[in-house]
Amino acid sequence: MSKIVFDSFCDKDTFDIAYRLANILKKRSGPVAVCLDGDLGVGKTVFAKGIGAGLNIKRDIVSPTFNIVKTYEGDKRLHHFDVYRISDISELDEIGFDEFLFDDAVILIEWSTLIEEALPKDVIRVVISKNLEKGFDYREVAVEGMDDEDFRN
Known part of the structure; x- marks a missing residue:
């Protein structure tokens, strides 16, 4: 598996990259963990x-910063985690984190590097980063853990 790098020059580009990824993921059976990392305000x-x-979810997706996790129903269920406020890895036990990892769902984990030791081995990693040399709104969206052929189809 290689690292696939996308250029994003605006929010719509970032949205569209994620939309394409979701269309690939919803066809997979079983749980799919997507680790989403990047600085504050980068577009997570x-x-x-x-x-x-x-995933054809009709509800507005909002950051679950204070809830830690929000679940949405669509073509495939989405468990959206924001672990920024996790101060100790044992807090994951309190919310039943391991159980979410066995659900036939997309498990999107923002700030995943904070809970690295709790993550499954096989994850898709997405890192969004700025590069001001390419413009104020430019973002690099790097995806690891997938074949680039997935995105060509």
């Missing part, structure tokens, strides 16, 4: 909204 929520749209 926009990406999550694109995943939701691609």
Whole structure:
């Protein structure tokens, strides 16, 4: 599996990349963990909204910062985690994190590097980063854990 890098010049580009990814993921059976990382304000929520749209979720996707997890129903269920406020890995036990990892769903985990030791081995990693040399709104969206052929179809 290689690293696939996409250029995003606006929120719509980031949304569209996530939408394409979601259309690939909803065809997979079983749980699919997607680790979503990047600095504050880089577009993680926009990406999550694109995943939701691609899964045909009708509710607005909002960051679950204070809830830690929100679940949405669509063509495939989405468990959207934001673990930014997790101060100790044992807090994951309190919310039954392991049980979510066995659900036939897309498990989107923002700030996943904070809970690295609790993640399954096989994950899709998405890192969104800025590059001001390419413009104020430019983002690089790097996806690891998938073949680039998936995105060509």
